[in-house]
Amino acid sequence: MDIRLSACLIYAYANLSVGMIQRARYALTVVQEMRAAATEKQPEMRAALSFVLSTAAVLLHLPLPEKLPPMQEFLPMLPMGIRMFSLYVTAHYTYLQKDYPKSLGIVEATLGMQTEVYPIPCIYLHLVAVMDYMSLKQTDKAKQHLLAAWELARPDDLIEGFGEHHGLLGGMLEAVMKPAYPEDFKRIIAITYRFSAGWRKIHNPDTGHDVADNLTTTEFAASMLAARGWTNQEIASHMNISVNTVKYHITNAMQKLDIGSRQDLKKYMLL
Structure with a gap:
């Protein structure tokens, strides 16, 4: 079952990245079926399956599946590296609830308590x-954490997380990465x-939230x-571009979205 779970994870992620959505959905459905079939005598497997389902829901910004135990119940049964990634998922979920200080507390506590470095969960936590x-x-402070993540990512080229989180990073990649690491920035944006x-293709129809795709x-x-x-001035200063360039990009966005007010942008953003 361990091998099957790993295969489902790889299959779901790979198909999501190439736009094969039905195949990605199928893999997650298989994990749900495995979770339902796992018995009380398989606590570690139940913990792993719960972790996968929670992670998928949070990263896709979907409601958590019903009947999943609270994360603190299965967290101790996960290996340390996976446990740290699970705490990233918890912090991300807390961010989505707009409790930013609590999310930061989870991040700082997790990073502070680690006894050895697990690059991938640490990157995602940052x-x-x-x-x-x-x-x-x-x-x-946002810049400090971005650079900390980058220092962990560079040795092994672990850049996927930067591309996956682009829309949530508030222009920080454009502000920091683009001028300092232009070629890496291009690769990150390709991932994005x-x-x-x-x-x-999964989030929008499942939630009814039409995040802009154009x-x-x-x-x-x-x-x-x-x-x-x-x-506009704050955006320009942050992203290292002119106010006119900011106006140009926002005007283009509003035209593409067929809206007439900046307030209407909220309907199409990751807020």
């Missing part, structure tokens, strides 16, 4: 901190386009900040 601090409009296309990544980043109430 990225949640970026999301939290950008939501709190504390850009300097590929991943987000599949992500929206904007460039720069238009999306500027529009996210505008939808959060940032002024």
